Amino acid sequence: MKTWQRSLVAAFALLALFGGAAYAQAPGAPPVEFPYTGNRTAVWVVAQLHILFAGFILGAPIFVVISEWLGYRKQDPRYDRLAKEVTKVTVILYSMTALTGGLFIFVLLATYPQFTTWLINHFYLLFAVIYPLLFISETILLYMYFYTWDAWKGEKKARHIALGVLLNLIGTITLFVIDGPTSFMNTPVKAEGISPQEFLATASLWDKIFNYSWMPLNLHRLVGNVTFGGFVAGLIAAYMFMGAKKDEERAYYDWMGFVGNLIGVGALLFLPFMGYLLAYELCDYDASICPYMMADQLSMFFEMQGAMIGLIFLASNYYIWLSMKRIEGVEKVRMTILAPVVMVLLPLVMTKVLTDYPVPDPTSLAFLLPMLLAPFTIGRFIPLTVSASTVIKVGFLMVVVGDAIWLTPHGFVPTGAKLVAELELPSDWNFLALMPAKNSAAFTLVFVTVVNYVIYNRAISQGTIVWGKIDFVSQFVLIFLAFSAIWTMGLMGAVRSLLRKYYHTYNLLPDFTAESFTPTLSYSAWWITGITVVFYAVVSFAILVTLRPSDSKGHA
Amino acid sequence: MGNVIKKLVIGLVVGGALVGFTRAFEFPVIFQMMFFAYAMLGAVVFMILDAPAVKPMSGIKSVAVLVVFYIVLCTVYISGASMWPQYDPEDEKGKIEKILKPKRAATEQGKADELIARAKALDEQVKVLSARLKDLGGDQATKDQAAGGPGAPPATTGAASGDFMKLGEEQWQLQECYNCHKLKGEGGKKRGPELDNIASYLSVDEIKQKILDPKSFMAEGFEKEYEKGKMPDKYKDLMEEKDVVALASWLGTFKNTSVATPKPIKKK
Numbered sequence: 001m002k003t004w005q006r007s008l009v010a011a012f013a014l015l016a017l018f019g020g021a022a023y024a025q026a027p028g029a030p031p032v033e034f035p036y037t038g039n040r041t042a043v044w045v046v047a048q049l050h051i052l053f054a055g056f057i058l059g060a061p062i063f064v065v066i067s068e069w070l071g072y073r074k075q076d077p078r079y080d081r082l083a084k085e086v087t088k089v090t091v092i093l094y095s096m097t098a099l100t101g102g103l104f105i106f107v108l109l110a111t112y113p114q115f116t117t118w119l120i121n122h123f124y125l126l127f128a129v130i131y132p133l134l135f136i137s138e139t140i141l142l143y144m145y146f147y148t149w150d151a152w153k154g155e156k157k158a159r160h161i162a163l164g165v166l167l168n169l170i171g172t173i174t175l176f177v178i179d180g181p182t183s184f185m186n187t188p189v190k191a192e193g194i195s196p197q198e199f200l201a202t203a204s205l206w207d208k209i210f211n212y213s214w215m216p217l218n219l220h221r222l223v224g225n226v227t228f229g230g231f232v233a234g235l236i237a238a239y240m241f242m243g244a245k246k247d248e249e250r251a252y253y254d255w256m257g258f259v260g261n262l263i264g265v266g267a268l269l270f271l272p273f274m275g276y277l278l279a280y281e282l283c284d285y286d287a288s289i290c291p292y293m294m295a296d297q298l299s300m301f302f303e304m305q306g307a308m309i310g311l312i313f314l315a316s317n318y319y320i321w322l323s324m325k326r327i328e329g330v331e332k333v334r335m336t337i338l339a340p341v342v343m344v345l346l347p348l349v350m351t352k353v354l355t356d357y358p359v360p361d362p363t364s365l366a367f368l369l370p371m372l373l374a375p376f377t378i379g380r381f382i383p384l385t386v387s388a389s390t391v392i393k394v395g396f397l398m399v400v401v402g403d404a405i406w407l408t409p410h411g412f413v414p415t416g417a418k419l420v421a422e423l424e425l426p427s428d429w430n431f432l433a434l435m436p437a438k439n440s441a442a443f444t445l446v447f448v449t450v451v452n453y454v455i456y457n458r459a460i461s462q463g464t465i466v467w468g469k470i471d472f473v474s475q476f477v478l479i480f481l482a483f484s485a486i487w488t489m490g491l492m493g494a495v496r497s498l499l500r501k502y503y504h505t506y507n508l509l510p511d512f513t514a515e516s517f518t519p520t521l522s523y524s525a526w527w528i529t530g531i532t533v534v535f536y537a538v539v540s541f542a543i544l545v546t547l548r549p550s551d552s553k554g555h556a
Numbered sequence: 557m558g559n560v561i562k563k564l565v566i567g568l569v570v571g572g573a574l575v576g577f578t579r580a581f582e583f584p585v586i587f588q589m590m591f592f593a594y595a596m597l598g599a600v601v602f603m604i605l606d607a608p609a610v611k612p613m614s615g616i617k618s619v620a621v622l623v624v625f626y627i628v629l630c631t632v633y634i635s636g637a638s639m640w641p642q643y644d645p646e647d648e649k650g651k652i653e654k655i656l657k658p659k660r661a662a663t664e665q666g667k668a669d670e671l672i673a674r675a676k677a678l679d680e681q682v683k684v685l686s687a688r689l690k691d692l693g694g695d696q697a698t699k700d701q702a703a704g705g706p707g708a709p710p711a712t713t714g715a716a717s718g719d720f721m722k723l724g725e726e727q728w729q730l731q732e733c734y735n736c737h738k739l740k741g742e743g744g745k746k747r748g749p750e751l752d753n754i755a756s757y758l759s760v761d762e763i764k765q766k767i768l769d770p771k772s773f774m775a776e777g778f779e780k781e782y783e784k785g786k787m788p789d790k791y792k793d794l795m796e797e798k799d800v801v802a803l804a805s806w807l808g809t810f811k812n813t814s815v816a817t818p819k820p821i822k823k824k
Contacts, residue, residue: 195793242618287747287786291735297648300640307636314601321605396601404594412586414643416735416743422584429581473610476625483629502652507790510659517645517652525637529630536626 032110039111040515044497045531046107048490050100052535055489056232057097058171059225060090061142063233063263065164072157082256084149085547086233091146092542094139115504115511123181125205134174141167172222179217180209185505186496187212187285196508212285216278217496223270228485230264235482236543238475243548251468257478258323262453264481265316269449272309272442275492280359282499286506289499295416297518301495303409304521308488310403313445315481317399320452321392322474329463333388336379339451340386340394342371346447347398347405347440354436372447376454388455395448402444408432414521486535490528559606567599651730658796724806727799731791739810747786749775752815755808764804766820768792773820 034042064083071079109116120127145163152160189203189211190196200208237257244250283290292298324330350368357364410416410433411424425433500506502516510516574591583591613621728734734743738750754763758773766773770787778786791800 192789196790197793242614242622245614284785286788286790288732288735288788291732291747296732296735297643300643303640304637318604325609393602393605396605397598400594400598400601403597404591407594408587408590412584412641414641415647417647423586424584425587426582429583471609472612473607479622479625480629483626487633502656507794510656512656512660512663516656517648518643519645520642521640522634522638522642525634529634533626533630 031113034111038515039513041527042107043104043111044494044527046100046104047497048493048528048531049535050097050104051493052228052486052489052531053093053097053100053538054175055221055225055228056539057090057094057142058175059222059227059229060086060232061145061164061168061171062226063229064090065161065168067259068157068164069161072161078252078255081252082233082259085236085256086229087146087149088546089232089236089539089542091142092546093539094142096538096542098135098139112504112513115509118509119181119185119505122184122200122208123205126177126180126209130177131174134170134177138167138170138174141170175221175225176214176218177209179214179221180211183214183217184208184211186217186499187214187282188505188508190285190507200508213278213281216274216281220271220274220278223267223274224489227264227267227271228489230260230262230267231478231482231485232539233260234264234478235539236260236547238478239540239543240547241475247468254467254470257470257475261316261319261478261481264485265449265453268312268316268485269446272446276439276442291416292501293495293499295410297415298495298498299409300414300521301491301498301524303407304525305488305491305495306403306406308484308491309442309445310399310406312481312484312488313399313403313449314396315477315484317392317396317449317452319474319477319481320449320456321396322471322477324388324392324456324459325471326466326469327459327463328466330388330459333455333459333462334385335388335391335451335455335458336375336382337384337386338379338382339375339391342375343394343398343444343448343451345371346444347402347437350440350443351431351437354439355431355434358436359439375451388459391455392452395452398444398448402441402448405432405437405441405444408437483532483536486532487528490531491524494524494528560603563599563603563606566602567596570598571595654726655730655794720802721806721809723799724802724804727795727803728806731795731803733803736787749778749818749820750815751807751817752810752812753817754820755811756813757817757820758808760801760804760808762820763807764800767795767800767804769824772822772824774823775818775820777818779821 031039033039037045064086067079067086068083071077071081071083141163145160145167148160148163152163188196189199189207191199234257237253237260241250241253241257244253279290279293282293294302349371353364353367357367408425410430411419413419413423431437498518500511501518502511503509504511571592571594574595575588578588578591728739733739736748737743739752758766762773768791770789771785795803
């Protein structure tokens with residue numbers, strides 16, 4: 001896509017934004033009825049697509065600039081090439097973000113005119129001034145960053161990296177700004193003793209933005225975007241590896257896939273805790289949200305989330321396993337026996353400790369931290385060691401165990417109201433369905449992955465990596481990770497939105513339409529899959545049109 | 557092939573042991589099947605770990621394999637999500653309709669109020685014009701103008717007083733109190749106290765006060781700092797007065813001393 005075409009798309013998006021704001025001022029606009037999908041699903045599809053594109057264009061530049069800096073510091077051209085190739089794809093997807101953003105505003109205004117007008121009025125300064133200014137700034141900075149890549153080399157490289165940092169700064173502020181109204185819809189401002197309507201009437205713009213779930217959502221999305229960006233970088237590498245005709249190209253894209261996966265997994269490790277923080281704040285805002293999520297209408301959505309996260313952790317650890325296989329001399333790598341021992345004990349001990357000292361009681365750390373750090377602190381003093389292969393296999397076993405605990409429900413029913421003895425856990429084993437056990441399961445997945453990367457690090461320091469010689473199935477693992485990460489984003493996006501129940505803005509503005517009910521998980525899965533496929537098709541097309549021509553020209 | 561058979565046998569043995577274990581501890585059949593499935597998942601994972609390397613592919617073959625891979629992923633995710641128990645939206649629609657009905661009515665009432673205000677303004681204008689006409693000598697002033705005045709107050713819906721207790725029980729269901737409080741042996745996940753003996757401790761007015769201001773009473777054993785805000789402080793905004801009174805009155809009938817309802821302590 002040429003510059004003028006991109007500019008046209010960006011201009012269209014801005015026109016949509018301002019036009020939308022103007023249209024929102026027109027009173028009494030009747031809502032449009034979307035055929036087949038209905039209005040809510042139409043908004044869902046467009047919003048989710050927009051968020052996926054936006055997630056990538058905000059997440060990717062974070063590791064792009066880090067990669068560029070690493071390349072500059074280590075004088076390793078692979079990092080610079082990775083950064084530039086991901087930026088090329090980002091530039092194309094930036095246009096798609098703008099396009100879907102404009103479409104989102106139009107669809108929202110057409111389907112829910114009264115609510116949209118109400119929301120725009122409450123955040124008028126943000127929607128009409130702050131957000132467009134940030135959007136324009138980001139557009140200018142992104143294109144400057146991309147088009148000065150070759151010009152600002154050598155001594156000017158530091159200037160280019162600084163520009164990338166500025167781009168990320170503006171991108172992060174944009175994310176935080178737009179999270180204001182988004183989180184406001186879930187947890188609007190409230191104060192004790194005053195009705196939400198009365199408090200809202202006196203609340204400032206900052207009060208509305210700085211609501212209960214704003215910062216947790218910011219952190220969750222920021223980390224989620226980096227995870228997602230990393231996995232999409234892995235996807236780019238997988239496509240290019242599969243299409244590569246020369247050994248050096250395969251070696252480079254094997255390396256890129258590894259780096260993308262490393263970034264994705266590195267950020268993924270923080271994601272369960274960020275998600276937990278968001279859920280904790282939502283429950284703290286209104287305790288009735290908690291059973292709606294975990295025990296009632298959305299409980300099976302969380303079962304599916306557990307299944308997806310389990311698969312993602314299995315796949316990412318399998319990728320490490322495959323990566324280890326291409327290291328010459330890996331069979332000599334050993335690790336203290338404490339590592340697999342702690343892996344095995346972790347779910348049991350952590351469940352017990354967190355039951356006795358529930359979050360946020362810090363006493364639990366006094367028991368857990370020494371245990372978790374034991375392999376790395378006192379491990380070296382214990383003469384018993386096991387092979388890297390054994391540690392990783394025990395790790396896989398514990399990932400399966402961790403996922404089994406995560407997935408074990410209190411009852412096989414979609415709502416507590418339908419619980420009968422034949423579908424319920426025995427009361428003595430109910431602890432398996434409670435939060436301490438779920439947290440332990442999540443932490444086991446994280447701990448196993450960290451240990452596996454520690455082993456990998458030891459392996460590369462003791463052996464030699466043969467880039468390009470990785471098992472071909474690893475490319476499907478990278479594709480699987482990207483697809484599953486996107487699918488999970490769609491699932492959790494639906495959950496966050498559904499938490500508003502039958503309100504546009506929770507407890508403030510009811511949704512009187514016939515569609516204000518909780519859809520089934522099956523129905524949601526169809527749409528989430530559809531959205532993921534459309535997004536994937538666009539990303540795949542963007543990769544092919546941007547990178548294949550440059551691939552044929554070769555790289556320095 | 558030997559690898560697959562070996563892992564399969566181990567998976568079946570572990571799965572069988574888990575089924576035996578869960579059966580001994582009286583787990584329902586569905587959980588026994590679930591644990592067996594976990595064992596088989598473990599077996600598949602270990603089969604994949606030791607599987608031989610896949611040869612590189614290129615060209616049309618790699619594209620075809622990729623497309624098949626995507627189709628498999630989509631099918632597995634959709635069918636996987638469809639296999640979990642599905643919440644029936646019909647169970648919820650009736651509840652939502654009942655909860656939103658007064659809000660919708662309030663919205664329509666708001667429009668009606670606006671119309672009444674406009675009518676009043678017009679009425680004032682008519683009075684002013686009539687007075688002018690009278691001053692000008694017109695003796696046909698509208699003597700009966702007042703007939704179009706505000707008149708009687710708008711008819712109120714009037715709460716059905718027939719079965720007040722039933723209304724209270726309905727509010728228990730609509731507001732989903734059962735999600736946190738156990739009552740008559742149903743509901744509750746220990747988030748809030750069991751309420752079968754609440755009437756031994758609190759009067760109807762005090763229960764009403766607790767619903768409208770959750771921090772007015774705190775039950776014994778639920779006094780930790782992070783538990784103080786657990787009960788949502790929203791019912792004064794969400795519920796109508798008559799609904800709160802009905803719910804409090806209904807709860808005020810529960811005096812089952814065999815249930816250990818924790819004692820509420822007055823805080824405000």
